[in-house]
Amino acid sequence: MVTPRTLRTRARILDAALDLFERQGYDATTVNQIAEAAGVTPMTFFRHFPTKDAVLVTDPYDPLIAEAVGAQPTGLPPLERTRLGLLAALGDITPTEDSTARRRVALVATSPSLRAAMTISTEATQDAIVERLVADGVDRLDAAISASACLAATTAALLAWGSAPSDVTLARLVRRALAQLAPAGAAS
Amino acid sequence: MVTPRTLRTRARILDAALDLFERQGYDATTVNQIAEAAGVTPMTFFRHFPTKDAVLVTDPYDPLIAEAVGAQPTGLPPLERTRLGLLAALGDITPTEDSTARRRVALVATSPSLRAAMTISTEATQDAIVERLVADGVDRLDAAISASACLAATTAALLAWGSAPSDVTLARLVRRALAQLAPAGAAS
DNA sequence: CGCGCCAATGTTAGTGACTAACATTATGGG
């Protein structure tokens, strides 16, 4: 049941949180402060976001990415399949970026606990890719290695993007990251 | 001041913690339980380990690894330097493994919060590698990409080792992981 | 062999993230 009221409250909490995080840092900001600034009870905060870090960390792209990886030629080694799949998915994801994406990423880059939360969330994506590769007969360990390496490179690019000049696009950085994992001297 | 008494207490806490974690799971075990089992106050626990997860997560290998990476030929692309450096460092690290290493890794594999803690700790290694590469004139983003990709692959191997048959060595799995990041068709 | 010093431990009191069970408000559909 997604009522308009829910959306408004959620947006107020999110705005208050981003504002406070940017002004006084993530760790120095308490959920109580966020709740108060949003005109709401701490309890209500947790009804909208399961954890404090969930305000900043979300990625609903897992199925999309796993599918893109699966769509790459089965003959390729798993690393290459994953790499190409991520590049292919990139086009679908980038346009969706809302205006706060960069602020969120910049904030995540500032706190170890946030980067840890992001890792946990990335694990879901990794699992999705691994399952997809395993379904095609790839060894589970090989799949995990490929997926985690590609995602780590992508994450490095993402974090860099958070504090990059505003004319640098995320897609550009990710392409650069994944290019380093390409078979020697390959184009694209 | 590293007195014998300190070492004994620390060992008692560590034993109690490993035992409880294995019997009832990491998240279900409280610091109070560990302290009680070790015949000690919760406060004392935190004097020996900064956090609950510190009992399981430690790696003091950063300088060693960074040095090994730096020792690789400067002409190579950063990913390859990092990869070869990690392989070189592997020999120095493996023999040091104490008998609880595998138990610890197996436990880390079971809980997302522990894997997150491990990521934070791996970041230190990553930073050491990045600084070393940057010192040789490598672009910082390129360095971060290489280091994080190689370490992610290594971590995947490490986690797999935790629940692998006991005749499978860590070095073997790590070599397999890093081999996937090798330039196409290169040996070892 | 006992005594005093200081590291190691204990005590108390508190904060902040989160949870559960139950009470209250308010919104939008009939």
Place this chain on the structure above:
DNA sequence: CCCATAATGTTAGTCACTAACATTGGCGCG
């Protein structure tokens, strides 16, 4: 305009972790 029900509030609690101060216990020295 009213009522069912979603959304919020209240209260009370747990657990990881911290700070300040009090206490104990082991080891070196006389």
